[in-house]
Amino acid sequence: MDVPFSAKAVVLPRSTQDVSNILKICHDHSQPVVMHGGLTGLAGGTEVSANEIVISLEKMKAIEDIDEKSRTITVEAGVILEEVHEAVLSKGLIFPLNFGAKGSAQIGGIVSTNAGGLRVFRYGMMRNLVLGLEVVLADGTIINSLKKIIKDNSAYDLKHMFIGSEGTLGVVTKAVLRLMEAPRSRNSAFVAFNEYEKVVSFLKYMDKGLAGTLSGFELIWDKAYEGLSSSKSSVKPPLPYGHQYYVLLESLGSHPEADRLAMEQLLSDALEMGNILDAVLAQSESDHRWFWTLREDVQPLLHYSAYEQLFDISLPTGLIGKILDTIEKEVTEISGVEHCFIFGHIADGNVHLVIGKNSDDQILTKMVNEAVYQPLKAIGGSVSAEHGIGVHKKQYLSYSRSLEEIELMKTLKKTLDPNNILNPGKIFI
Ligand SMILES: Cc1cc2nc3c(=O)[nH]c(=O)nc-3n(C[C@H](O)[C@H](O)[C@H](O)COP(=O)(O)OP(=O)(O)OC[C@H]3O[C@@H](n4cnc5c(N)ncnc54)[C@H](O)[C@@H]3O)c2cc1C
Numbered sequence: 448m449d450v451p452f453s454a455k456a457v458v459l460p461r462s463t464q465d466v467s468n469i470l471k472i473c474h475d476h477s478q479p480v481v482m483h484g485g486l487t488g489l490a491g492g493t494e495v496s497a498n499e500i501v502i503s504l505e506k507m508k509a510i511e512d513i514d515e516k517s518r519t520i521t522v523e524a525g526v527i528l529e530e531v532h533e534a535v536l537s538k539g540l541i542f543p544l545n546f547g548a549k550g551s552a553q554i555g556g557i558v559s560t561n562a563g564g565l566r567v568f569r570y571g572m573m574r575n576l577v578l579g580l581e582v583v584l585a586d587g588t589i590i591n592s593l594k595k596i597i598k599d600n601s602a603y604d605l606k607h608m609f610i611g612s613e614g615t616l617g618v619v620t621k622a623v624l625r626l627m628e629a630p631r632s633r634n635s636a637f638v639a640f641n642e643y644e645k646v647v648s649f650l651k652y653m654d655k656g657l658a659g660t661l662s663g664f665e666l667i668w669d670k671a672y673e674g675l676s677s678s679k680s681s682v683k684p685p686l687p688y689g690h691q692y693y694v695l696l697e698s699l700g701s702h703p704e705a706d707r708l709a710m711e712q713l714l715s716d717a718l719e720m721g722n723i724l725d726a727v728l729a730q731s732e733s734d735h736r737w738f739w740t741l742r743e744d745v746q747p748l749l750h751y752s753a754y755e756q757l758f759d760i761s762l763p764t765g766l767i768g769k770i771l772d773t774i775e776k777e778v779t780e781i782s783g784v785e786h787c788f789i790f791g792h793i794a795d796g797n798v799h800l801v802i803g804k805n806s807d808d809q810i811l812t813k814m815v816n817e818a819v820y821q822p823l824k825a826i827g828g829s830v831s832a833e834h835g836i837g838v839h840k841k842q843y844l845s846y847s848r849s850l851e852e853i854e855l856m857k858t859l860k861k862t863l864d865p866n867n868i869l870n871p872g873k874i875f876i
Pocket of ligand 1: 481485487489491545552553558561563565614615617870
């Protein structure tokens with residue numbers, strides 16, 4: 448639910464120098480600030496209290512350079528992801544990062560959360576797509592490293608310290624992003640299974656068979672599939688109900704005819720061998736939209752209960768079936784839990800859960816959190832695959848990170864932000 452925020456002030460810098468001037472004053476007066484990008488973050492990282500100042504980068508929206516030879520785009524932090532997609536389209540290039548909030552999420556927010564999404568399996572997370580970064584430190588110092596080079600081993604790669612730091616170490620003001628050649632073919636298919644082991648074998652089979660063009664491999668559990676395509680949704684089910692798992696896969700290649708034939712042949716062989724139970728291949732652009740809307744628009748899952756808890760966990764792909772069975776059983780046995788919808792980018796080991804409840808009672812919330820997070824400790828999983836820690840998960844950071852790691856993170860924070868003005872109270876208890 449959206450709640451209005453109260454803050455001491457909202458400042459809208461127009462340049463890096465403005466950001467630097469603002470931070471210098473705030474640093475000198477120990478004035479806490481909270482960075483706002485597109486406000487699509489799902490970990491509470493933009494929550495603000497009445498004594499804090501919001502720095503919104505929405506006026507820093509310039510696309511400064513598109514370099515076709517180096518295959519890079521240089522943008523200010525307030526540029527929206529979809530604007531980057533559109534800006535490079537006519538050059539025959541793509542910026543491959545893509546997710547449901549692309550129409551609002553800003554590059555600064557995406558860098559600061561190290562967002563992932565639907566094509567991480569092939570192209571990596573934001574971290575893998577940032578070549579250069581400009582950041583303003585808490586005391587106003589501008590660190591400019593807007594390089595267009597892929598390889599740079601001249602000592603520490605400092606940009607990675609800020610990527611994923613959720614606005615606690617510096618304000619991202621500009622970024623150089625890596626572009627890729629635009630694919631000339633796209634094939635999407637829905638495939639049905641009843642056994643998780645067969646899903647994993649199918650992932651290997653398709654990855655091998657498609658020779659590097661497999662770009663997305665999303666898994667939707669039966670209840671989520673039904674929830675996403677029921678009367679509460681405008682999307683109809685591409686495959687009939689009754690199976691336990693539904694995979695939505697995508698290949699992006701350069702030979703439309705051959706790529707389509709390859710996908711058809713692989714699916715038909717898998718059907719014949721009994722490795723998959725049913726499959727449907729997108730036949731048109733509108734089919735692609737239909738299939739991907741079902742997966743990307745998870746809003747219908749939020750209409751089943753009065754309250755929800757959202758999860759974004761990581762675990763080794765091979766263990767997902769078994770561990771999620773256990774988690775689902777435990778969660779649904781908790782009194783007050785009404786629904787447990789599961790889906791995710793399983794080729795990356797990333798699973799999302801939407802857990803619907805009849806109350807927002809704090810004890811219930813804690814019980815659900817424990818049921819989901821507890822099993823991750825022993826298997827080297829993570830309480831946050833993509834959304835970050837923010838305020839919602841800080842109590843559980845130690846489930847994914849050792850005490851020594853957390854101490855080192857705090858040392859970094861103290862060194863770079865001695866007056867604790869950048870997003871205070873986020874990430875750490
Ligand atoms: C429908 C939907 C689907 C989503 N799907 C995905 C997905 O598939 N994968 C994924 O990873 N995420 C996903 N998200 C989460 C979200 O979109 C990402 O976390 C996104 O990167 C946040 O960008 P933003 O500009 O909205 O940042 P905000 O929400 O404004 O901020 C996020 C964090 O970054 C900080 N911040 C923002 N701008 C800056 C800056 N310039 N400098 C320093 N710190 C800054 C904020 O203080 C906050 O801590 C989804 C969200 C929605 C609503």
